[in-house]
Amino acid sequence: MEVEVKLRLPNSNSHQKLSNLLSPFHTKTLAQENIFFDTPTTTLASNNSALRLRFYNLDAYSILSLKSKPKLSQGISQVEELEEPIDPSLGRSFLTNPNGLLGLSSSSQIMKRVVGEFRVGELICLGGFKNVRGVYDWKGLKLELDETIYDFGVSYEIECESKEPERDKKLIEGFLEENGIDFEYSHVNKFAVFLSGKLPK
Secondary structure (H helix, E strand, O other): OEEEEEEEEOOHHHHHHHHHHHHHHEEEEEEEEEEEEEOOOOHHHHOOEEEEEEEEOOOOEEEEEEEEEEEEEOOEEEEEEEEEEEOHHHHHHHHHOHHHHHHHOOOOHHHHHHHHOOOOOOOEEEEEEEEEEEEEEEOOEEEEEEEEEEOOEEEEEEEEEOOOHHHHHHHHHHHHHHOOOOOEEOOOOHHHHHHHOOOOO
16 A cells, blocks of 8 residues: 655645755656556446556656555555566557557566456556656655656656555645745645646646
8 A cells, every 4th residue: 555645736836846955865757658548448446446557757667566455545545556577668668559569468567467367358548647756865754856747738746655555645735835935735646637637627
């Protein structure tokens, strides 16, 4: 189970201000490209699941993931997650041949579950979005500051994977409030925003 604090920032000014404040704690920046797959009848989405290929830093490496049963309330996200590394050139081939993923069902626990549990026999590529993620080591927490670029707009969010989300959420909220940075709790995850075709209000 992946548990994260997720707080949405209203605009690029808030994102830039927070980025500047956190700059002494910066450890790396990740350029991410997120591509999603489902059946023509949206079998996975109908079962509250998302099959994602994520490419990092211009195909330096890539990760296949299956996220299931997401819950997001009061800025705290919980989701069941399986992840597996995958060769980026192989991953790229699935963008034009999505059904090639099904051929991994003997070697991939994720695809074994997709085929076995969800009875998937055909996949299509849904497209996706890009994300620029600044990673910061701040007060013992790994903060991730996201600028997410959809075809229909840009959104900004700060995330923090946490074993004590209520405690860490208060710590992050306090830091934002002390520095006059507006925020609100994220109500939907990035995949849901992508599917809706519009930015959250």
